[in-house]
Amino acid sequence: MITIIMAEDHQMLIDGVKSFFEYDEDINIIGTVNNGEDLVKLVSLKQPKLVLTDIRMPRMDGIEATKIIKKQFPHIQVLAMTMFDQPDAIKQMLDAGATGYLLKNSGIKMLSKAIVTVANGETFFDPNVAFNFMNNYIDENVVIGKTNKIVLSNREKEILNLIANGKTSKEISENLFIAKTTVDTHRKNMIRKLNLSSGSELIKYAIDKKYQF
Incomplete structure (x- = not known):
């Protein structure tokens, strides 16, 4: 079972993700928060297998929260889910300790794939950011999501x-x-x-x- 704590400041998105995984036998969202400070506190309390976090959030952003979580609990995997596709944002999340990066417009099926991949200790990249980031940071061991739609920035x-x-x-x-x-x-x-x-x-x-x- 992959236990997840989700951090996102838009409650509607949280509700949508929770609804999708409500009856999933392999993925269980055990807690949700709307800011980085509460994320760090809840992770310390419940210690999930995986953290799903946005980058921009009130009180503490996802980058800083990830740094703290990975320092305290290096075994907990972090998957970023955000609207930011800029290389600087991706690099900051990776440097903080995240091993997955997904755009919010990628779809729920790709989110499911990303969760399983990252929870298994592999690195996952949204295909729409992988192309811009591949040369310097992505090697042959990284899983890149697949899409039939060509998406240009x-x-x-x-x-x-x-x-x-x-x-x-x-x-x-x-x-x-x-x-x-x-x-x-x-x-x-x-x-x-x-x-x-x-x-x-x-x-x-x-x-x-x-x-x-």
Whole structure:
């Protein structure tokens, strides 16, 4: 049985997750809280197998709470569930001791997969953050969730739209006020996400699909 304490400041989300796992024989949510301070207290009291936590919460954020929990109870696994897909946020959670990172829009089935994976001592990444983080932090032993839907970030959509309009990486960087190397990284990530083989295929894809965002 995987016992879980969930920390989330939106009660509606807590209620939805609890409802889904209510009759699950393998996953049991034994407590919920709405802030980081209460999370640390409840984990100390009940010592679950896994903590499911948001990052941004009142009184103490999920990063700081994770640091405290992992220091006191290193055997307890931590899975982050958040809206933040920025590499800095992911790195901070990993450095704090989390071994799973999931976006809130990923769906309940992927959440179930992430819980089981992390509870078993493996690392799980949402596919929509793994692509942007893979080169530096994800190795072959990490489980990456699978999705049939190709999801590009808002920045990638902006860049793809500019590519379709014939802009070079330098022109895109000037247009969006970002570094050219950042544009190049987004290009590589989109090629990987879209299962393309080259930059020229990305250009053809952008034009053929006529992305308008």
